[in-house]
Amino acid sequence: MKKILLVAAILCGAAAGSFAQTSTPTQGSGKFSIGVEAGLPVGSTSDYSNFAIGGSLKYELPVAATTFVSLSAGYTDLLYKSDLKAAIGKSGAGFIPVKAGLKYYFNEGFYGEGQVGAVFSTESGGGTAFAYAPGIGYSFSGGFDAGVRYEGWSHDGTVSQVALRLAYRF
DSSP states (O other): OHHHHHHHHHHHHHHHHHTTSOOOTTTOOOEEEEEEEEEEEEGGGGGTEEEEEEEEEEEEEESSSSEEEEEEEEEEEEEEOHHHHHHHTOSEEEEEEEEEEEEEESSSSEEEEEEEEEEEEOSTTOOEEEEEEEEEEEEOTTSEEEEEEEEEEESSSEEEEEEEEEEEEO
16 A cells, blocks of 8 residues: 555656646647546456456646657456356456556647556555556547557566546546
């Protein structure tokens, strides 16, 4: 829990510090977004899970006209298949992914993004894994954002999913 609070404090400090930066009119200012995420487990992860659901908070800091540094944190519940759910008496496992990366806008709304970071299990003895997530998306006028990504968590094997994030940017 101390690790989670430390990472959350670092993210909040980075986001707060970024407000002191100046930006050119072409860059605009940093943007927060809050979103809901749904994922389909792939690879060996699909042997024990059918679906992942969660939410996230993301901050994008402009570093060039079309390039942004992104910081995100959220919660993901990896839902177990019914036979496993019955055997262990739990509906799923919880995870807290914390990532940083680069987001590049190819044109007005279409972008590519790559993030790396850590994912913390909320289960007792669950540990921490390395997280990586390449993806693409589109930012609509009016503040809505939709993105698709592949996300892998590596620690003694890989937990992976293809996920959709629907968010509102402000």
